[in-house]
Amino acid sequence: MTKTKATFMSGVPELLILSLLAREEMYGYQLVRAIRVVSNEAFSLAEGVVYPALHALEEKRLIKAKEREHEGRIRIYYALTSKGKTRLGELTSTWARVCGGVAAVLNGEGVAHG
Amino acid sequence: MTKTKATFMSGVPELLILSLLAREEMYGYQLVRAIRVVSNEAFSLAEGVVYPALHALEEKRLIKAKEREHEGRIRIYYALTSKGKTRLGELTSTWARVCGGVAAVLNGEGVAHG
């Protein structure tokens, strides 16, 4: 069927995660719920998406992990590094450019001649 | 270097092409320029992106090709099918949902508790 379900999502998980972590430290499971809630149900990223993304971001030094105990259970909190803040800025502006470009085409007035 | 250049672009070429073809028939080379111009330089999709996309869309019956001669040279014009119009509507609303979701997170007020 080639049902394309992943439309428009490339780079979005990274942007969402960095954006949420910019406000406060969070652990993976918390991020999964936060993404669903804060996006008003627009996104529902599974753990299988979020955890690998976190590991990739950590490897790129965009976020930093700190294990912390909570009620006898270990949670891995992630915080943005300064490199991560820079990256978030880049992603945000790229996102704005893409949004603007798409809007320009969708609402475009005239089109070039044949 | 793992320089990720393709951020936020998944599905965008399809959306742009369908959107432009919804207004008027166009041929591949023309689309390449139109995407650059109409998006205000936000996108600059190479021919190696546009042509395969057109072939894929044609195979899915979302667009239809008509060869036409222009000054002794053959151009392949593409037009939306009704299926293509439906698809464009779906993509547009998906795009709106994604945009809204990202905006909600980027401008989000409060975040869930730990």
Next chain:
DNA sequence: CCACATACCTATTATTGATAGGTATTAGAG
């Protein structure tokens, strides 16, 4: 005791945009 929520993880698949080529024709510059 069992089910569920919490909290973490990985392997695999599939899609597809980007890159880097290639062909052929026509127009214009020198």
Next chain:
DNA sequence: CTCTAATACCTATCAATAATAGGTATGTGG
């Protein structure tokens, strides 16, 4: 007449990564 640039089409390959579908372990409530 030649050479370049623009037009107009094409394909093969790569690389990135979101989605799916699993898996482990602990704590809580009925």
